[in-house]
Amino acid sequence: MFENPYSFSSENYATLYIQSGGADSQRLIKLRKKLSTGQWFLNEILCLSDIRIPYSTDPWA
Known part of the structure; x- marks a missing residue:
């Protein structure tokens, strides 16, 4: 999981990012x-x- 400077910009909310091998x-x-x-x-x-x-x-590969 990753966060950035804006991940906690809203009070009581968090936006986190996940890196997937399938995306x-x-x-x-x-x-x-x-x-x-x-x-x-x-x-x-x-x-x-x-x-x-x-x-x-x-x-199909």
Whole structure:
């Protein structure tokens, strides 16, 4: 996971980035902090779409 200078620009929200071997660019996830417990929860995930299957199992490769 990676963060950048803008990852924590909104209060109680965080935007982090994940590098995947099946994608050309980093994918982001957004977390939201529950104030009553201080826990972080997944709020939005954009890293599951457009992930390539392994080359060894791709019939079109």
